Amino acid sequence: MAVLTETLIARRRRPVARAVEGQELALILVLAAMWVLLSLSTDTFLSSDNLSNLLYSVAPVALIGVGMTAVIVTGGIDVSVGSSAAVVMVVVAKAIRDSGLALLPALGLGLVIGLALGLVNGVLVAYGGIHPIIVTFGTLNLYRFLALRLFENKQVTGVPDTFDVLGGGKDGETLGIPNAWLLTMVLAALMWCYMRYWATGRHWYALGNDAAAARLAGIRVKRRVIAAYALTGIFVGLAGCVLIGSGGLVQQNAGSGLELRVIAAVVIGGTSILGGRGSVLGTLLGALLVGTVTSAITLLGWRSELIELFIGVFILIAVGVDLVRERRRRRAR
């Protein structure tokens, strides 16, 4: 068991203020306001079907976002997640269709593939001396190539319902809540605790703030960096399995554009793209906000292009508010 550290946590603050930071509180309020407004203005928003759909569609973005939060906290970024999700999806879908793999082995296969792809990113970033965005732009192309080769020019059809437990149908629900979302919540909670209270979790923040200082303080920087990317890979593997659960079909453009949606969720959640600051809770809320906007615009019958406009505006507002607070914080010192 890792050692619990308290040194990096400001103990003077009250427990409530410690658990939920300002940005997260604001996000919760915005979300609550939107949900109230939507349930008043449409009859369908609060229906269990719609909420279940909403939560299921948010789950993959939130899952990858949990890993991406760690990567961005270290001062890195991973834009290859969409392509690696495609690799996971095609391999796992073919495995359960052609060799009849059961749920757990298939899940394991997905996680291992995700881990392997994440490890490649991590090793290149840590040992190659290349900027993370360059590495992952490169592997974005390489993984997409790999996925397209594995597709062999046709989409994977007739995928059996092995992953229905994690899927968006009725089989994938417990008490009306999608299992995928429950899993996301549990993993996010674990990750939240890990990044706040475990020494190795705190190391991500330390090296995101100043890698050189972190190294001098005895943190194994390279190992921690690799861990962040590898972990993101595992979450991508899981998200890939959740996405397969949505139906018996995996298309060749699977996962394309996913990376930007994940980064948007992380950033709206208050994680600083410069590294050293951020939390998994914020990412979860950010993903929910994006999902709610998507659902709202569909339900209100507005033009679907407005979704992207709103995502853009939300990113600007979230980061803008954070910039103002940061400036005030610095002035207060």
Add this chain to the structure above:
Amino acid sequence: MTTPTRITPPAPGDAARQEPGRQGPVRRAVGLVLAERVPLLAVLLVAVVGYFYVLGQQGYLVAPYDSDYLFAALDTLVPLCLLAFAELVVIVSGRGGIDLSVGSIVSLSGMAFGFMVGLWHWPVLIALVVTVAVGAVLGAVNGLLVAYLGFPALIATLATYYAFGALALLSHNNAPISTKPIQDVHSLTRTVSLPLGDQVPDVPLQVLTFLIPVAVLMWLLANRTAYGRRLYAIGTNDIAARFANIAVRRTRFLAYVLSGLLSGLAAVVTVAQFASARPDAGSVGNGMALPAITIAVLGGVAIIGGVGRVVGVILAGLLVVWLNAGILLAFEGSDGSQFQLFALGALLVLSALLNAYSLRRGRGAG
């Protein structure tokens, strides 16, 4: 990147111990290729073209890989290279500079061009100028966010990527504009024969009207103007630049404006090539920003800012375009386009690794 190789002058007593071959011309050349991006790209370019030429001669390719084909492939280079210049300027400006929104600016200003020419029947030349201005205004939004309001560039341009892309789709109800006047603009992309004799193959007109003038202007801007030197100065160290009395914010702001302006120009080329103003022009597939950033980085633009040469970007663009053209001939069906992804990714990672390696070795020796 001023000193190609860092060979320390030998101390008086050391001369006898030195191996005779180590300082020879071959070693110097290898060192140069490893440490400097432009010679490396030139060697790679010759190797790629030579390799595919030999393959073509031996009949392994679907069609001959000759000079006609190479010149015809140049029309894909034009929008790509314009956007790579845009990324060059922005990345060189430093502080994590990057522009993810170029594809959306291409879509949106392309739609503006479509409205002006296709629906309002404006003269093409006026519409072109206004389109470039629209691009510059959209770039100014990025510049305002990044330079004056302090947004990280990655975030600001991610947001505007979404916002501009959505506006482009909304502008004409998600439908392309391809009326007669727009289709006539396609003549901008015809090929012309140069008055240099029959040996020289036909050249796409857009290379002469768009790419070469912009490349020359970019080179002059980067190397022969005060603004260019200021840009490299703020990219290298913006605190030092401020002490040198450089208007850091305005310089960085203008870099994003220039990026938008170049994207507007690329939009006109794209509309002319498609013979249609498409609202999703800049976002189909992986979008336009990714290949543009890849070419810029492959061309030796350091992602940390302050380093990058116009010549490198052009060579990288040529390398990617001609490599892609060769790959397309070497495979049947859609396999070729898949291997293009592989080549792009592998080139990017390997060249970055090589750069990091030679930098580290250079530091160790010096």
